[in-house]
Amino acid sequence: MRKNYYQKIAVLGVVLLTLLAFKKYSATKEDKFPEITFVTENSSSKMLSAFNPNDLDENQWQKLGFSEKQTKTILKYKEIVGGNFTSKSQFKKCFAVSAEKYSELEPFLLLPENSSEFTANYHSQNFKKQSLIINGRFNPDHFTKKDWQAMGFSEKQSEAILKYRDYLGGSFVSKEKFRECFIISDENYQKLEPYIILPAKTPANLKSFATQSKSPIKLTAFDPNELDKKGWENLGFSEKQANVIVNYRDRNLKGSFKTLDDLKNCFVISQEKFESLKPFIRLDPLTAAKNSEQKKAEIKQEKTDFTKTELNSITFKQLLEFGLDEKSAGSMIGFRKKLGGFMTKEQILETYNIDKELVQKLLNIAPLDNSKVERYTLVDAPEEWLKNHPYFKYSADKILYYRISYPDDKKIWKLLKTKPEYEARMRLYLK
Incomplete structure (x- = not known):
């Protein structure tokens, strides 16, 4: 009995010592609750795949984690560099792309490292190499x-x-x-x-x-006032040079070369070329006079009264007649076509590559009729129209999404949260 008694005392002592040791350990070491990291929707750990930044629209940039403002900056920067990113280094220079964000995207960019590597062997759309079709030896x-x-x-x-x-x-x-x-x-x-x-x-x-x-050209006697563009090309001039010569004759000289000096003064005809042609030039005074009269008649017939020429129907030719160069006239007609017509004269001055001083003179005298310009509500505007219109295309996806649940223009405007100046431009084309 005494033996069992001592065994029980020993066991109890061991238990007490164990409890005391655990209490001492607990007092010296704090229990820490494990940290919890919440993974957000915009986490950079999202799965990325190879992509060409030239293919992305506003919505797709935002899905990559960029804000609306950053997205617009990137798209604007792309326009400034020529409409396409040509290299990773060029894309990296966009200030809306942070160094950290670039490091995340860089492995997935389908672009060469430097612009010098960007050649015709890559399609701007998918950046795949071209396959050439070679049918045989060629010059x-x-x-x-x-x-x-x-x-x-x-x-x-x-x-x-x-x-x-x-x-x-x-x-x-x-x-x-x-x-x-x-x-x-x-x-x-x-x-x-x-x-x-x-x-x-x-x-x-x-x-x-x-x-x-170059293939040797056999020269024969010719009258420079009878040659068209093809005729000048047959004399060894390029297509562009031939255009310049014909325009110089028809516009600057009113339809005809009257002397050899008139021909010599055309800047695309070198001194060497003029000397080679000179022995074969035959200027017929009757042809020159006839062409001049013909040109005068054309000019008189084409004279336009710009006080009665409506700006939404004015033609490319009429703009040239007013004095605009081809680049300005083409830009104005092109911008009008994209908009579907001008709503205000101020819009015309927003056109890129125009002679604003000369265009302002035109605006001062020419009327503008916007009654035939298409207008819609945000709810019923065609999808294609929204995505192609210069003022709506960057908000088109949002409009299409919001109007599914909220077929009300006022509600859609609240959800769009566009800048006042953007909203003002968009409202010009809404009912």
Whole structure:
């Protein structure tokens, strides 16, 4: 019995010691509640996939975590750099994209590192390499715009190649020079090189070689007042030069070259070219007089009364007649078409690339009738119209979303929360 008694005492002692030790440990160490991290919808841990920033609209930028203001800044910056981001380094310079945000997006950007790597071998829409169609050996000096397009280049790329050829004097001269064309990537050059009919190296005297490389032109007697654009091209001038000569004759000289000096003074006709043509020039006074009278009659017939010419129906030709250059006239007509018509004269002055001083003179005398311009409510405006109209396209997705639940213009305006100046412009085209 005494033995059992001591065993029980020993067990009790061990239990007491254990309790005392645990109490002491608890007093010296605080229990910390585990930290909880809430994952928000805008967390940067969201799954990203490869994308071309040139493809994204306002809504898609916001889904990447950018605010509405940042999104508009990015889209505006894209317009400033030419309508497309050409490299990662260029995209990085946009001040709406922080260094941290760029680091997050950079691995997924379908853009080259530097703009110098951006060539015709990448489509602006999906950035995939082009496949060229080469039917056999060819001389790039003889290729037209359609020929380059048939090979696989886009319309703009084809125009750029031809401009580069014109810059060289009308001939690529050598494979070496052809390779320097920024539109032609190294990869595409390697594909084209075996088929190109040009010398491998550029001759020392590039200018004379370019002249010799062109097909010899057989000259015969001609009257410069009887030649159209094609006729001047047949004399060795480029399409652009031929346009300049004809416009110079018809506009500046009122329809005819009257003396050799008139022809000599045309800036696209070099002294060397003029001397080569001079022995074959035959100026007929009767033809010159006839053309001049014809031109005067045309000008008199085309004279427009701009006080009665309505600004929403004025034509490109009439704008040129008023004195605008082709760039200004084209911009004004193009902006009017996008808007569906001008609602106020002030809108016309917002047009890019116009001679504002000259346009203001036109606005002072010409009337504006906006009665035929299409107007809608936010609820019934066609989706295509909203997405294409310059004033609505950046808010189009929101309008389409809100009007599903709230078919009321006042409610939609409250939800849009647009800036007052933007809302004022939009309301011009609403009922």
